[in-house]
Amino acid sequence: MTAAEQPRRRGRPTTPLLSQEKITRAAVELIGVRGYEALTMAALARRLGVAPSALYNHVTSKRQLLLWLQDHVNREIDCSGFGARPWDAALEAWAHSYREAYARHSLLVPVIAVTPIAGSPHTVAMYEKVAAGLRDGGWPDDQIMDVVVAVESFVLGSALDAAAPDDIFDVPGGQAPVLAEVVGARVGRDAARAAFDLGLATVLAGLRDRWRAFQG
Structure with a gap:
């Protein structure tokens, strides 16, 4: 008798049909195809080919799923510079990596931007590393989260801009006529990248000035 002809064993499969990684990836794929509004537990169960009850055995609510999505995306962000490089160099590298991660998942920006981080262990660890790096770099405690949120606000807006159509300013x-001319002057370059680089350089210059004032 061949392996294919052998009777199927009863009981649970040796490899689980669902896992946190598999569920999260399916959710990301569903959002990419149909948008965040289409992400329901029922739709996700259909995409995974399981009954909703089976899905709820692994993820208890959409809230928990959002926390998984938050960690999934934020794992793509490199924060290794904090503690190893000067605070401004680490912040610049983090901002670039942050933008790239969310440019790939731009449909999640409005959701994750307002999702509390408690319950997302990797995300919490990322912010801990960033906060510690800024403190070690000489930033006062009462300014550190202002720095983080200021950079994040710019980065997330830039991630959305990276997903905008090329003709967004065409009229x-x-x-x-002036708008048409200045828009035309950008032809032949990555306009979203150029705007990000300019904006980040400006933000960092302002932060360095503010940091120097604290050091005096």
Whole structure:
């Protein structure tokens, strides 16, 4: 009797049909195809090919699923510079990596940006490393989260801009001649990247000035 002809053993399969990683990846795929509004537990169960009850055996609520999604995306962000490089170099590298991660998952930006981090262990660890790096770099405690949120606000907006259509500023001829000319001057370069680089350099310059004031 071949392996294919042998009777199937009763009991649970040796390899679980569902796991946190498999569920999270399916959720990311579902959002990528149909948008965040389409992410329901029922739709996710259908995508995974299981009954909703089987899904709820692994993830108890959509809230928990959001925490998994938060950790999933934030694992792509490199924060290794904090504690190893000067605070501004580490912050710059973190911002670049942060933007790249969320540019790949731009549909999740409005959701994850307002999702509390408690319950997302990797995300908590990331912020701990960033906060410790800024403190070691000489930032006062009452300024550290202002720095983090200021950079995040810019980065997440830039991640959305990276997903915007190329013709977002195009208008019918004659309506806005100056706008048409300055938009046309950007042709041939990665406009979203250029805007990000300019904005980040400006943010960092301002933060360095503020940091120097604290050191005096």
